[in-house]
Amino acid sequence: MILNASGCLDALTAPDVASQLDAFVTKTVTPLPREGNQPVRIAETDFGMLNSIGLANPGIDGFVGDVLPRLLELGPPVWVSVGGFAAHEYAELCARLDDQPVEALELNVSCPNVSSPEEEVEEIVAAARAATTKTLYAKLSPAVPDVGAAAAAAARAGADGLTLVNTIRGLALDERTLEPKLGPGVGGLSGPALRPIALAAVFAAYRETGLPIVGVGGVETGAHALDLIAAGSSAFALGTVLFADPEAPARVREELEREASARGFATPLGAYAAAHGGPPPAPLRRVA
Amino acid sequence: MRVEEIGPYRLLRLKRGRLESGIPGQFFMLAPPGRLLPRPMSLCLATRSELGFLIDPVGPGTCALTGVGRGEHVHVLGPLGNGFRLDVERPLLVGGGIGIAPFPYLSERLGRPPAVLGFRSRAYAEAAALVPNAEVVIEPRLVTEAIGPGHAVLACGPEPMLRAVAGLAPGAQLAWEAPMACGYGACYGCAVEIDGELRRLCVDGPVLERAA
Numbered sequence: 272m273i274l275n276a277s278g279c280l281d282a283l284t285a286p287d288v289a290s291q292l293d294a295f296v297t298k299t300v301t302p303l304p305r306e307g308n309q310p311v312r313i314a315e316t317d318f319g320m321l322n323s324i325g326l327a328n329p330g331i332d333g334f335v336g337d338v339l340p341r342l343l344e345l346g347p348p349v350w351v352s353v354g355g356f357a358a359h360e361y362a363e364l365c366a367r368l369d370d371q372p373v374e375a376l377e378l379n380v381s382c383p384n385v386s387s388p389e390e391e392v393e394e395i396v397a398a399a400r401a402a403t404t405k406t407l408y409a410k411l412s413p414a415v416p417d418v419g420a421a422a423a424a425a426a427r428a429g430a431d432g433l434t435l436v437n438t439i440r441g442l443a444l445d446e447r448t449l450e451p452k453l454g455p456g457v458g459g460l461s462g463p464a465l466r467p468i469a470l471a472a473v474f475a476a477y478r479e480t481g482l483p484i485v486g487v488g489g490v491e492t493g494a495h496a497l498d499l500i501a502a503g504s505s506a507f508a509l510g511t512v513l514f515a516d517p518e519a520p521a522r523v524r525e526e527l528e529r530e531a532s533a534r535g536f537a538t539p540l541g542a543y544a545a546a547h548g549g550p551p552p553a554p555l556r557r558v559a
Numbered sequence: 560m561r562v563e564e565i566g567p568y569r570l571l572r573l574k575r576g577r578l579e580s581g582i583p584g585q586f587f588m589l590a591p592p593g594r595l596l597p598r599p600m601s602l603c604l605a606t607r608s609e610l611g612f613l614i615d616p617v618g619p620g621t622c623a624l625t626g627v628g629r630g631e632h633v634h635v636l637g638p639l640g641n642g643f644r645l646d647v648e649r650p651l652l653v654g655g656g657i658g659i660a661p662f663p664y665l666s667e668r669l670g671r672p673p674a675v676l677g678f679r680s681r682a683y684a685e686a687a688a689l690v691p692n693a694e695v696v697i698e699p700r701l702v703t704e705a706i707g708p709g710h711a712v713l714a715c716g717p718e719p720m721l722r723a724v725a726g727l728a729p730g731a732q733l734a735w736e737a738p739m740a741c742g743y744g745a746c747y748g749c750a751v752e753i754d755g756e757l758r759r760l761c762v763d764g765p766v767l768e769r770a771a
Binding site: 278279280281284285288298306307309310311312313314315318319320322324327446462463511513514515517 | 590594595596597618619620636737738739740741743744745746747748749750751752757762
């Protein structure tokens with residue numbers, strides 16, 4: 272199953288790209304509208320890109336009233352990414368979306384203000400779990416001492432699945448002025464630089480939880496996607512690659528079929544958790 | 560494809576295949592070999608067989624694009640965004656530096672109107688030869704000193720120039736610039752603050768008309 276990474280596609284301006292996906296993940300929706308950060312917002316680095324968009328979004332009222340109805344008309348199932356600054360905000364967002372015809376909710380619990388990751392992840396996921404019966408994914412940051420422990424905390428609190436990983440903080444300086452290229456200074460690093468980091472996080476989270484995982488981080492080809500599946504992803508999402516190649520979902524899907532077939536797997540998911548050897552651990556909880 | 564030197568700038572000429580040339584002021588995303596992200600470039604000239612892009616090779620992306628060898632391929636997506644509105648009376652093109660890039664094509668489509676082009680030095684001003692009927696000003700003189708009254712201004716250049724032109728010419732059409740990752744509305748990276756509001760240049764612009 273191929274998704275987009277939250278924030279890397281606007282299905283309303285690029286429906287042709289969204290239609291190549293198995294599900295569309297929205298930009299993170301927050302309780303109130305956010306205009307986003309001051310420019311400059313993006314910069315290319317040697318092995319990735321930095322962004323500091325700042326969760327620009329219309330807020331939950333604008334999203335439910337205006338954006339979501341138009342997204343639902345496009346066809347692909349919709350996953351809504353939600354983000355807040357306290358557990359109760361996540362709970363309110365999830366409660367608000369509980370009766371909407373969306374396929375899943377993704378909790379963006381990887382924002383930089385999460386100070387003590389494991390406890391906060393558990394508190395946020397538990398609050399969201401109590402507020403909705405929707406399939407609930409927790410999107411975790413790899414920039415923690417033990418991503419497996421954060422994954423286990425999300426699982427204990429009732430997450431149905433995990434999305435791994437979000438960006439990690441980086442800085443780029445202007446060659447001439449030596450000042451930060453991005454308006455706010457630092458930004459989130461994505462692209463090829465994230466690939467081994469995402470693989471390690473998926474590998475650890477699978478070991479700890481056995482939950483379904485959406486692998487995200489630097490996927491550019493079918494071979495990269497197959498790596499994530501082998502590490503323990505049951506689905507994967509495309510992010511930065513979409514910027515350079517709007518046809519990436521269809522291309523990567525084809526390449527993945529070929530890569531899997533070349534290794535003797537009947538389907539790409541035949542390689543699921545192959546990196547772990549032996550039978551997979553008993554799942555704590557799985558969604559259909 | 561081939562690359563011509565025009566002072567410090569480079570004119571990249573690509574075989575256009577089935578690409579449309581679009582409206583002047585629209586842009587194309589050009590993928591520099593070996594780089595992660597494509598770069599937004601407005602179209603400089605269009606012939607039946609070629610599309611030309613005027614590029615200032617200042618960073619790794621623009622250097623990779625202008626260093627492409629004959630016969631090599633560059634991936635191109637476009638035309639994208641909103642170009643200049645062409646139904647104007649007494650047009651005047653006002654450009655600064657590499658901001659003159661869309662003017663050769665724009666000038667042709669508008670019937671070679673007068674232009675005022677500003678550059679930081681004589682070397683850069685060589686590019687003015689691409690734009691017919693152009694008056695050239697070199698720093699410390701500024702283009703804003705050469706804009707006469709009664710024109711419909713179409714401008715492209717550095718942000719301080721655009722803001723100054725907007726002050727002098729209410730109703731001017733301004734072509735803005737920002738780093739872009741995608742060019743088609745996906746990344747939200749190309750926001751620029753204009754009149755107190757953040758606008759996404761790829762879908763709202765890059766040409767924005769200032770309320771008169």
